[in-house]
Amino acid sequence: DQQVKQNSPSLSVQEGRISILNCDYTNSMFDYFLWYKKYPAEGPTFLISISSIKDKNEDGRFTVFLNKSAKHLSLHIVPSQPGDSAVYFCAASDPNFGNEKLTFGTGTRLTIIP
């Protein structure tokens, strides 16, 4: 049972434009959400996170939006740069596990076209 879903396995965006990556979840107990970026043969690196008490968090070119009623979050990258090409995973944590256990989505491969 995939509790965190990223329905788009891949996305191509022109350099300079906005990249929007989407993530849906089914477990209403999740209260903290994270986005990770992963290059091939490397571990994920943390990008940005959001608590369920917020609906938006911004850090430079990265903004995460959370719609709790829809159980949906999205990551916006603007402007997109070639170095943003990677696989992006969203992850969620459940306070019942002390927010330690992360449940990951299946990832979206973002390709920025120069």
Add this chain to the structure above:
Amino acid sequence: GAVVSQHPSRVICKSGTSVKIECRSLDFQATTMFWYRQFPKQSLMLMATSNEGSKATYEQGVEKDKFLINHASLTLSTLTVTSAHPEDSSFYICSARRAEGGEQFFGPGTRLTVL
């Protein structure tokens, strides 16, 4: 920064042998370390959570006798794949969390290929 290393980065072994993977937090103390497994084009699946000085907590469906986890110190956790089989071939990633809590920092991963 918070750096997590893994060793080896790549290992090829024969079926039936055991393989040990090390995960180290280089510049911080990690009371909790996590072991994940990733199959090609799939998500990272949590295998187990290990706390320093205590037994690891395994996720449902993960064989504790096959995947031995030891968290001997605040900077080192090891995963031993015992009697490896080709279906154990995968990308294994560890992460570590600071003693004071917060985000997980991931290692670079270990590619295991069992022939």
